[in-house]
Amino acid sequence: MDKVFVKGLRTQAFIGVYDWEHEQSQPLIFDLTMAWDQRAAAATDDIADALDYDTLSKAVIKLVEARPRQLIETVAEEVAALILNEFKVTEVTVRLEKPEAVDAAQTVGVEITRSSN
Numbered sequence: 001m002d003k004v005f006v007k008g009l010r011t012q013a014f015i016g017v018y019d020w021e022h023e024q025s026q027p028l029i030f031d032l033t034m035a036w037d038q039r040a041a042a043a044t045d046d047i048a049d050a051l052d053y054d055t056l057s058k059a060v061i062k063l064v065e066a067r068p069r070q071l072i073e074t075v076a077e078e079v080a081a082l083i084l085n086e087f088k089v090t091e092v093t094v095r096l097e098k099p100e101a102v103d104a105a106q107t108v109g110v111e112i113t114r115s116s117n
Ligand SMILES: Nc1nc2c(c(=O)[nH]1)N=C([C@H](O)[C@@H](O)CO)CN2
Pocket: 015, 016, 017, 018, 021, 070, 071, 072, 073, 098, 100, 101, 102
């Protein structure tokens, strides 16, 4: 299957289990990979037939920054559900990095793959 991807999408979120994380936002960075048959878009050269990565990116930022959460697992599942439900995507991989979480690590994160149905 063809893929549309968004790499290194930066958001700023209230995320974490510790008290200080509830008072100070920190970056969450996403790599998103969506299954998408691109033949219709290529044939018509019309954005209406494409998976619009700009609109999708803005929707993800809005969701992530809308409210605080404790776990990055929760954020990853909500982002996957948004993409499956609002963008007619059949399979999505969400990789989420929280680079400021662990001082001794370059980054930490989760990666999930979810399908519709
Ligand atoms: N599997 C997870 N482990 C941890 C999380 C998380 O969201 N998922 N969060 C934290 C803290 O918020 C940490 O990021 C603060 O540095 C610890 N472990």
